[in-house]
Amino acid sequence: MDTVIVPGRFENLEKISKFVKDVSWSAGFDEMGIYAIQTAVDEACSNIIDHAYGGESSEVIELNCINTKNALKIILRDHGKPFIPESIPIPVKHTRLKDIKEGGLGLYFMHQLMDEVYFEFSPGIGNTLTMIKHKPG
Amino acid sequence: MEITTSQYKRCDLIKITGRIDSSTAPQLAQKFNAINEEGRFKFVCDMSEVEYISSSGLWVLINAQKTSKRYNRGEVVLACVPTKIKSALDLAGFVPFFKFFDDIVSAVGNF
Numbered sequence: 001m002d003t004v005i006v007p008g009r010f011e012n013l014e015k016i017s018k019f020v021k022d023v024s025w026s027a028g029f030d031e032m033g034i035y036a037i038q039t040a041v042d043e044a045c046s047n048i049i050d051h052a053y054g055g056e057s058s059e060v061i062e063l064n065c066i067n068t069k070n071a072l073k074i075i076l077r078d079h080g081k082p083f084i085p086e087s088i089p090i091p092v093k094h095t096r097l098k099d100i101k102e103g104g105l106g107l108y109f110m111h112q113l114m115d116e117v118y119f120e121f122s123p124g125i126g127n128t129l130t131m132i133k134h135k136p137g
Numbered sequence: 138m139e140i141t142t143s144q145y146k147r148c149d150l151i152k153i154t155g156r157i158d159s160s161t162a163p164q165l166a167q168k169f170n171a172i173n174e175e176g177r178f179k180f181v182c183d184m185s186e187v188e189y190i191s192s193s194g195l196w197v198l199i200n201a202q203k204t205s206k207r208y209n210r211g212e213v214v215l216a217c218v219p220t221k222i223k224s225a226l227d228l229a230g231f232v233p234f235f236k237f238f239d240d241i242v243s244a245v246g247n248f
Contacts, residue, residue, distance in 0.1 A: 002189065010160035017156070035221045042191050047157040093230035097203055103165075105192035105229055110230055 002065045003108060008049045008057040008078065017042055020074075023065040027072045028135055036113040037072065037133050041104035044076050044129055052055040052080025069106060071115070082121035146180035147248040148190050150241065154186040157194030165194065169201040178204065178211025181244040185217035195229050202234055212236070216244035 004019045006012040020041045024034040029093040041063070049063055059079050066073040091104045111117050138161035139154040147173050157165060169180070178199070180201065198213065205211040214236040226232050238244035 010158070013158050013160050015158060017158075018237065032224070037227065038189065039191065042158060042189070045193060046193065049159070091230070095198070095233070097206060097234050100203075100234075102196050105195065109192060109228060110141070120162060126207075 002067075003063065005060050006060045007044060008045075008047070008059050008061050008080075009057060010049060010054045012061075013042055013045055016045055016061075019063070020065070023067065023103055024133075025129040027067045028132070029072070030136065033133065033136065037074070040110045040113045040131055040133075041076070042075060043109050045132070046057050047106050048076065048078045048080060048127075051079050051083060065133075071132050071134045073128070074131045074133075076131075077126055138164065140165060142172070144177075145245055148234065148245060149177055150180055150181045150183060150245065152183040152186070155212065156189040157187060158196070159193045160187065160193045161190070162193040162197045166197045166200070169197070171206070174196050174205055179248050180205065180213045181238075181241065181247075183241055184214060184215055184222055187219065187222050190225050192229065198226075199231060199234065199242060208241070212248075214238060214243065214244050214247055216241050232247055244246050 002023050004016065006015060017038050020038050021034055024037045045061055049056060053059055062077040064075040069074065083096045086109065088107050089102055091108050094100050111129060114131040118130045120128040138156055141152045143150040152166060153165065202213045205213050216238040217240065218237055236247065236248065
């Protein structure tokens, strides 16, 4: 298992992204697969900072990557506010520019780019997000 | 992320290099706003050196497009967009809201 722990600050997103890129490459994903995993993790971490921690924080984000035979499993932990994933509306694809309303894309990207996405919220322990990407072939 | 701008007769060229994420997207928004405040609303974004764009970066582009197109005073067009970046725009459903050009000369010539 590969692990990185960083304070919940936006400046750490690049460090997390490089870490995820290396792990995904080692796991055998191609360029688009690596980019998909990077995007899902980046969006998840941005949401933790923005919503769980309510802005940049010294509270940490813990990222664990587990490379198995058939998949890469990403586990993200934080100690911020929990949320109800089902309460986040799926972004509507509008045909008129002026109708587009900002928000909700991060969670949508995570679900679109990863094969499995699970949230667990445990009082006193924290929030755990597990995302799994199956290996091609 | 680095941003360089060039003012042409009919538009402004914004070249973005590196990552457009939650950390850096506000800088890009500020750049659009600063040029808007000078009364200019026609932009070519050179995306050739963009390594990554998150949803926060995509919102900056959409908001810049909204501002530019209001009152038909301008437009944001995208040039030299890498496949990965185009796929992010596509996943968000934003591709129909931009013109895409394969080179800077054609993009500038659009205005």
